[in-house]
Amino acid sequence: MPQIVLINPPIPGKNPSLRIPSLGLGYLASSLRQAGMEAAVIDAAALGLDHDAVARRVASLNPDIVGITATTPLSGSAYQLAKALRPHARWLILGGAHPSALSRRIFEHCPELDYGFRGEAEESFPRFAKALLAGERRTDFPGLITKDQDSPPASVRDPDRLPFPAWDLMPMDRYRHPLFPGERLATVFSSRGCPYQCIFCDKTVCGAKYRPRGPRSVVAELEALRSRHGVTAFMFYDDLFSLDRERVIAICRLILERGLKIRWKCECRVNTVDAELLSWMKKAGCVQVAFGIETAHQKGLDWLRKGIKVGQVQDAVAHTRQAGIGVLGYFILGLPVQDYEEELETVDFAVRLGLDYAQFASLSPFPGTPLYDLAQEKGWYKEGPGVAPEEYGDTRPLLITDYWTEARLKRIMNQAYRRFYLRPGYILKTALRPSGFLALARSGLRLLGWMLGRSS
Ligand code: B12
Ligand code: SF4
Incomplete structure (x- = not known):
């Protein structure tokens, strides 16, 4: 039985066209293994598991430590997972871009968490986990945040010294990207x-x-x-x-x-x-x-x-x-x-x-960026559902000014995608590519659904 379970949280809104491995969890799992601990990875996003299904899996594995990874767009899902997992883990730890940016504020949003981690954790986290499992209560580990201790992000000086990610613990047959149809x-x-x-x-x-x-x-x-x-x-x-x-x-x-x-x-x-x-x-x-x-x-x-x-x-x-x-x-x-x-x-x-493809995003003041500080100072910061097609979750930060209202942002995003993808020259070019027609049909349908359902 693994002592530590690492989890990529569920992505709300089913069946995204991209399923990308969580490389950070792969690196952490191999580093824990190298330090003599047993780890398992549950990539709920890739496996299409919801929060209850993850909780059931974790309960059956009965680990001491559960580590969850979170970017800001997935922080809501990660917090929901922490709540669901609270009865099944001795220690619940959040790492990734979101706690790295927010630091101790994660505990205000999610009091169920025991610890957070900032920065690259391959060297520090295994040492901390070992100490926890040995019953030590030290907190002097680079990157570790507790309810009353902040820490600058941890950093790996020489990434070549790390073991390769533990791909054998990841669901390799689940990952996919439209650029590489059918390939691992x-x-x-x-x-x-x-x-x-x-x-x-x-x-x-x-x-x-x-x-x-x-x-x-x-x-x-x-x-x-x-x-x-x-x-x-x-x-x-x-x-x-x-x-x-x-x-x-x-x-x-x-x-x-x-x-x-x-x-x-x-x-x-x-x-x-x-x-x-x-x-x-x-x-x-x-x-x-x-x-x-x-x-x-x-x-x-x-x-x-x-x-x-x-x-x-x-x-x-x-x-x-x-x-x-x-x-x-x-x-x-x-x-x-x-x-x-x-x-x-x-x-x-x-x-x-x-261009073969274009991706348009609304300007987003993610915590941890200079833009976030500026947006706070100017009163431009707003959290809301995303304004672009195919956005997962609902915690995307928006930059809303007197001019760039949510309605205007939605309108420009809608027009941008339509203007780029739904022009005859582009449709023809894509349809002539190998497997292009299928990809086009899929993305066209998604785009149409989005425009009918969400445009203002
Ligand atoms: C690949 C990638 C993606 C992929 C998939 C993400 C994935 N499954 O990993 C795709 C293309 C889907 C994607 C999409 C987006 N992404 Co992106 N992405 C990246 C990118 C370039 C690499 C991620 C990676 O593999 N990192 C390498 C590993 C080693 O780092 P890591 O995963 O963070 O893990 C380390 C630490 O965080 C920590 N850690 C992580 N988890 C845990 C858990 C525990 C318990 C512990 C102790 C430690 C720990 O230790 C790990 C090892 O060092 C990063 C940039 C970056 N430098 O990381 C941006 C980044 C994560 N993305 C970002 C953004 C903004 C987005 C989008 C919103 C972009 C958009 N279109 O608008 C979307 C939203 C995605 C979503 N739903 O979360 C931001 C996130 C900012 C934030 N505060 O959340 C980043 C940081 C880019 C940036 N520099 O601003 N992204
Ligand atoms: S600072 Fe600019 S160039 Fe560097 S990783 Fe971020 S977006 Fe890319």
Whole structure:
């Protein structure tokens, strides 16, 4: 019987199109195991379990410690789970982006919790868990928060020293992503931290210090996932995968040298890619790069402290397309320095760039970000149901100004998705892709449902 059960909480609103492994729980489970403890993982989101079903599983496992992970959008679900699990665990602990940002305030929202953890917990949490199980009552562990003790977030100095995530404890057959239909997939962190300072970014878990892993270790992890778990599709979710271009080229070279037949996607900043790097990435199996483009306007980019120029966006997208790699653009709408017309220009910019996919999000002041402090100061902060399609849960923070009311935000989000996805040229292009028609039909139906059901 495991002493410790780690849980990714249920996602309210059934059957999301993405099911992504909780890499943090995989890392924690392998670190606990390395420290000589037995752990189990219940990925309720991936398994489609509700809170009662998780409670029943936990009761049957009878662990001493239950650890729950939570981002802010899933904090409501995590708190509900903590309540349901209270009778079944000696100690209930919350970790992840939400407690990392909120610190001791989690206990106001959820008094059922015994402890919280801030930051990267692979080194500190196993030491704490061992002490708890041994009956010690020490609290001097980096990142540990108690009802009367705060702590700065814990950090892992050298991520290469960590054991690979415990994939054998995760439901690998449940994960899916529309980019890789029918393939087994995994997420990978090949570096941690990012030195940039985008105003909307929560860096309370991984921080500003860039800590790359060595190419050999990264490719060994890919190989292990391929050979032991049949994974052929990988998603690099590093904060800033392409900060060091030589390192990325070295990873690509190794993938090619080892003859690893895989497909992968990654997230890059537009100012860190060039034609040569992208051609290496393509050769090594990269099928999609996601860029945080955010807006079409330089004044908006500057206000977001994005540290990029509009011209860099155009170059990066053009080079990526020339390399034969698909491009996903992330955009933010509802900037206080831009009006409705200007946001529509952002949508038109997304169309002109020739992106394969675009994701539009409303500007959200997540706790732990500089934007959160600004929103509090200006009275712009509001918690509410999300205003975009496919948003899970209901705890998304919104930035509401006199101009950007919820109704106006909903209208721009609705129009953005319709304008980008429901144009004939896009529909034709997507329908002609292999498996494109099916994907299009699915996303079209979802979009239609959202527009009929939720638009104002
Ligand atoms: C992959 C990813 C996703 C994936 C899936 C998330 C998943 N299942 O893990 C997808 C694409 C679905 C996604 C979506 C969104 N995401 Co996201 N995502 C990420 C990303 C890039 C990587 C997550 C990861 O694997 N991290 C690596 C591991 C090692 O870190 P970790 O999971 O946090 O776990 C560590 C610690 O937190 C801690 N820990 C975690 N759990 C526990 C539990 C216990 C008991 C303990 C002790 C410790 C502990 O220890 C772990 C090991 O060090 C992060 C950025 C980042 N740097 O983490 C953003 C991030 C988590 N996402 C974020 C956001 C805002 C979103 C969206 C709202 C974006 C949007 N479209 O608007 C949605 C909402 C998703 C949702 N419902 O929660 C924010 C969250 C901010 C916040 N305060 O909640 C982040 C931090 C990005 C950022 N820098 O602002 N995301
Ligand atoms: S959004 Fe990306 S580039 Fe900006 S600070 Fe966050 S991780 Fe770094």
